[in-house]
Amino acid sequence: MPITLASLVQRSSLKLAVLAGEGRLDAPVRWAHVSELADPVPYLEGGELLLATAMKLDVEDPEAMRRYVARLDAAGVVGLGFAAGVAYDTVPPALLGAAREAGFPLLEVPRRTPFLAIVKAVSAAVAAEQYRAVRAGFEAQREMTRAVLSARGTSGLLAKLAAHVDGWAALYDVSGALVAAAPSWASRRAAELTDEVRRLRDRSATASAVVSGTGGRSGDRVELQSIGSGRRVRAVLAVGTGVPPGTAERYAVNSAVALLTLTTERSRALLEAEQRLGAAVLRMLLAGEADHARAVAGSLYGTLLDEPLRVVVAEGASVRRRAADAREPGADGARGAIESGAPGEAGGEGALPAGVEALAERTESAAARAGESVLLVRHDRRLVGLVADGGTAAAACAEFAGRTETAGVGGTAVAGTEHGVVVGVSAPAGLASVAAAFKQAGQALSVARRRGRALVEHEDVASGSVLPLLADDAVRAFADGMLRALYEHDAHGRGDLVASLHAWLSRHGQWDAAAADLGVHRHTLRYRMRRVEEILGRSLDDPDVRMELWLALKATATVPPVRKDRERPRKD
Numbered sequence: 001m002p003i004t005l006a007s008l009v010q011r012s013s014l015k016l017a018v019l020a021g022e023g024r025l026d027a028p029v030r031w032a033h034v035s036e037l038a039d040p041v042p043y044l045e046g047g048e049l050l051l052a053t054a055m056k057l058d059v060e061d062p063e064a065m066r067r068y069v070a071r072l073d074a075a076g077v078v079g080l081g082f083a084a085g086v087a088y089d090t091v092p093p094a095l096l097g098a099a100r101e102a103g104f105p106l107l108e109v110p111r112r113t114p115f116l117a118i119v120k121a122v123s124a125a126v127a128a129e130q131y132r133a134v135r136a137g138f139e140a141q142r143e144m145t146r147a148v149l150s151a152r153g154t155s156g157l158l159a160k161l162a163a164h165v166d167g168w169a170a171l172y173d174v175s176g177a178l179v180a181a182a183p184s185w186a187s188r189r190a191a192e193l194t195d196e197v198r199r200l201r202d203r204s205a206t207a208s209a210v211v212s213g214t215g216g217r218s219g220d221r222v223e224l225q226s227i228g229s230g231r232r233v234r235a236v237l238a239v240g241t242g243v244p245p246g247t248a249e250r251y252a253v254n255s256a257v258a259l260l261t262l263t264t265e266r267s268r269a270l271l272e273a274e275q276r277l278g279a280a281v282l283r284m285l286l287a288g289e290a291d292h293a294r295a296v297a298g299s300l301y302g303t304l305l306d307e308p309l310r311v312v313v314a315e316g317a318s319v320r321r322r323a324a325d326a327r328e329p330g331a332d333g334a335r336g337a338i339e340s341g342a343p344g345e346a347g348g349e350g351a352l353p354a355g356v357e358a359l360a361e362r363t364e365s366a367a368a369r370a371g372e373s374v375l376l377v378r379h380d381r382r383l384v385g386l387v388a389d390g391g392t393a394a395a396a397c398a399e400f401a402g403r404t405e406t407a408g409v410g411g412t413a414v415a416g417t418e419h420g421v422v423v424g425v426s427a428p429a430g431l432a433s434v435a436a437a438f439k440q441a442g443q444a445l446s447v448a449r450r451r452g453r454a455l456v457e458h459e460d461v462a463s464g465s466v467l468p469l470l471a472d473d474a475v476r477a478f479a480d481g482m483l484r485a486l487y488e489h490d491a492h493g494r495g496d497l498v499a500s501l502h503a504w505l506s507r508h509g510q511w512d513a514a515a516a517d518l519g520v521h522r523h524t525l526r527y528r529m530r531r532v533e534e535i536l537g538r539s540l541d542d543p544d545v546r547m548e549l550w551l552a553l554k555a556t557a558t559v560p561p562v563r564k565d566r567e568r569p570r571k572d
Helices: 005-009 062-076 094-100 113-149 152-166 188-192 195-203 247-262 268-286 288-299 353-368 392-402 431-451 473-492 497-506 511-520 522-536 545-553
Strands: 018-020 031-034 046-051 079-083 106-109 167-175 180-184 206-213 223-227 237-242 309-316 375-379 382-388 406-409 412-415 423-424 455-457
Touching: 005 106, 005 113, 005 309, 018 094, 031 113, 046 113, 046 406, 079 113, 079 206, 079 309, 094 106, 094 412, 106 406, 113 152, 113 247, 152 167, 152 180, 152 237, 152 247, 167 188, 167 195, 167 353, 180 188, 188 237, 195 206, 195 237, 223 247, 237 247, 268 375, 268 431, 288 431, 309 353, 309 392, 309 431, 353 375, 353 382, 353 392, 353 423, 353 522, 382 392, 392 423, 392 455, 423 431, 423 473, 431 455, 473 522, 473 545, 497 511, 497 522, 497 545
Parallel strands: 031 046, 046 079, 079 106, 423 455
Antiparallel strands: 018 106, 167 180, 167 237, 206 223, 223 237, 309 382, 309 423, 375 382, 406 412
């Protein structure tokens, strides 16, 4: 405990006598200082026990003494020690009256007690208090270190910190969501600080703020500390106390910040090692080596590899896919899509777009809060990962992508927001089916781009129409080439073969119905279909030919409308 005026008075060796201010003797003494100035306030910081002999004070003037005592009291001086038997045998009545009138502590120091003895006593007590605070801080650091390395992890650290500061503690992730709080009742109070946490998150990684209590524990003092060693804030720590933290409590808070920084901002070497290990595990799974992948992963990914999972593939919405990525990844080519290299520096060739990196952080944060495991590999501006089917991480991924607005044009998606992403998600799969699931995720990603959607699950691919997938330059070129001869015939000859073919195919080869749509006799339509076969050199009896012709007609933008001919239908 800090030394107080009362504890000084209780020291029999000093033989101090209390003459005034008996009700304020519990004030802590920060230092003892000797001054004979009429106004020593400019040289004081507050919390001092001032010692004087009154050799230069007008101690016989009551008004001067009232002003003197008032200045000391206003400056935060905790008391005045007057040396009796030096300039005056006893405390002058004017000074004694002013002190009693203000309730200001006035101590009489006998002649045989040198001021130096009082200064030494205060100095020794202050040093002892500082040593105690340092020891308490180191003990708090040891306890929190053991806690964070235990099974409880971050929750254990917060519990130890709350006990050391006699208050509560909470941790928020980079999104501003509450990760953990201790004690349990603090969760409601911590939830009230979401807006303040988000404002602090947008500042540098060394930011802090103090918030006055306005909620469940009105009146508490909450200190917010950003967590992170670089420019980016990785988390935010909140510490709530009834009074400002003392030296020991400050040591505990600083130790907690350091430990949380180590757990959230790991070294680049460790990150690269984890990325390589994750990439190796994923390559094994894509190669069908599930047993080897499980052996290499060990317990790193918890029970993720033992549960139904989904494969997620994400890219930046504003990035045109490379030619090598245009084909859908299959089991044979999947291994080449996941390299063992570590993620590139921000802005480098291998760096993830901002939206994809934000998606990865949101997914990892959600998994950490729920106690789930995820396997995320960042490579070549893409994110490939495994998430538990129906888990919190999968939901967070879908929720994040759902906030992105995209517009698909010709196979290229344009971001509607600064952090746009396009995500493909496979159907649920077992560990032995990861390669097939990876192919599904790639197909879903391709469909998402073509449909202008932020996220498509493989189950949703069949729920739409295949026709939007034909909006591709290669498909249109194929269609134009297949139908070019028919268009040329219609342009220079007689017959409207393209419109007749369209009507006949749309009626599934029913001659009467198609002829009625065209307003011609069915024999005329039969003649036209024979001309189509002659010009194309292909038989309309072949279902594959009919399918290709129909898709070619749908893919071209110049299909002529069905026109009623003037020929009057007649009966055979």
